[in-house]
Amino acid sequence: MKKAIIVGEKGHADSLRELELLLATLDITTIAPFYIHTKTISRATFLTSGKLEELKGIAPLLEADVVAFDFSLSYTQLANLKKAIPAMILDRPRIILEIFSKRATTREGKIQVELAYLKIRLPELVNPKAKLDQQMGFIGGKGPGEKKLELNRRALSLRVQSLKKKLRTIEKNRVQKRDKRMKSDQFIVSLVGYTNAGKSTLFNQLTKQSVPTDDLLFHTLEPKIGKGFLSSSVHPVLYADTVGFIRKLPHELIESFKSTLEEISLSDLLLIVLDSSDPAVTDQVQVIRDTLVEIKADHLPYLFVFNKADKLTEESQREQIIASLGEGVWVSAITGDGLEDLRKKILDQLFLHYSTKEASS
Numbered sequence: 001m002k003k004a005i006i007v008g009e010k011g012h013a014d015s016l017r018e019l020e021l022l023l024a025t026l027d028i029t030t031i032a033p034f035y036i037h038t039k040t041i042s043r044a045t046f047l048t049s050g051k052l053e054e055l056k057g058i059a060p061l062l063e064a065d066v067v068a069f070d071f072s073l074s075y076t077q078l079a080n081l082k083k084a085i086p087a088m089i090l091d092r093p094r095i096i097l098e099i100f101s102k103r104a105t106t107r108e109g110k111i112q113v114e115l116a117y118l119k120i121r122l123p124e125l126v127n128p129k130a131k132l133d134q135q136m137g138f139i140g141g142k143g144p145g146e147k148k149l150e151l152n153r154r155a156l157s158l159r160v161q162s163l164k165k166k167l168r169t170i171e172k173n174r175v176q177k178r179d180k181r182m183k184s185d186q187f188i189v190s191l192v193g194y195t196n197a198g199k200s201t202l203f204n205q206l207t208k209q210s211v212p213t214d215d216l217l218f219h220t221l222e223p224k225i226g227k228g229f230l231s232s233s234v235h236p237v238l239y240a241d242t243v244g245f246i247r248k249l250p251h252e253l254i255e256s257f258k259s260t261l262e263e264i265s266l267s268d269l270l271l272i273v274l275d276s277s278d279p280a281v282t283d284q285v286q287v288i289r290d291t292l293v294e295i296k297a298d299h300l301p302y303l304f305v306f307n308k309a310d311k312l313t314e315e316s317q318r319e320q321i322i323a324s325l326g327e328g329v330w331v332s333a334i335t336g337d338g339l340e341d342l343r344k345k346i347l348d349q350l351f352l353h354y355s356t357k358e359a360s361s
Helices: 013-025 049-061 075-084 092-103 107-125 153-183 199-207 251-256 258-266 281-294 315-325 339-360
Strands: 002-009 028-036 066-069 088-091 188-193 224-228 237-241 269-275 302-307
Touching: 002 013, 002 049, 013 028, 013 066, 013 092, 028 049, 028 066, 049 075, 066 092, 075 088, 075 107, 088 092, 092 107, 092 251, 107 153, 107 251, 188 199, 188 258, 188 281, 199 224, 199 237, 199 269, 199 302, 199 339, 251 258, 269 281, 269 339, 281 315, 302 315, 302 339
Parallel strands: 002 028, 002 066, 066 088, 188 237, 188 269, 269 302
Antiparallel strands: 224 237
């Protein structure tokens, strides 16, 4: 297993903890943090000359294979850092993209990941002096779309256009299915939230499906749709399981997955699924809200679903969360506790939705 030094700011422990989890997902273990101040950033190497010299000495001393930055680095910064430090240099966007490339299983998912990959790597792929090996900031060496691609701007531009065209074709099929759902006037509930909050497990409970639920970051990339019953007196609702959010999700990924994420904006209700046992849950809600704004879904009615309630050992933990975020439904998607209460809350929202719709027509 590779060993990594992680570079980040003091006082950003939650973000650095996430970076450790991201690296662990790629079988890289963190051996030490390296703290910097972002008020003094070098355009050439990101690090100041003093910090660069310090890191140059520490990396070989700790036998680090990887130096991972909790930031987004330019190609120039990556290249200069590689010249100075005898280790693989990674930044947060490339780490997340690497995970996405491993998780993508459908044709659409693979196209979306390749499109984001090309956008992120464009500066180095068109640079004639770039050494396109795994040391330049990607673990797998040559990535999706690179093997058969002439590394020049025209070829890249054509490849990007080709990928966009393929996505548009896939999107047309999705729009047709979506229009069919909209015409059927079915109530649509989307599960959104931080990666690894338990959305897929909850989705399985609500729909009686068996979507894989391994304890992995970004296990779900493509939306999963399933029917679920709230009571015997109403038609089933449609539930959608969606990709998880995280801090500093690369803009290129959001852009490439935008058509998929925009499905969320057509929901009638959002279930914001949270890991209530995570000490950073309050900060995570802000990340979720920011992402919903970016995909134009922040206007939708929502319910907080405080998942993993079985992991809380003290009532004061619940009280602190309620004081910070307000009321929600407390559940355990693993044990099933609280699910009936959740179904009742969703049913209330369904009745409110249709009564409001009827009154306005």
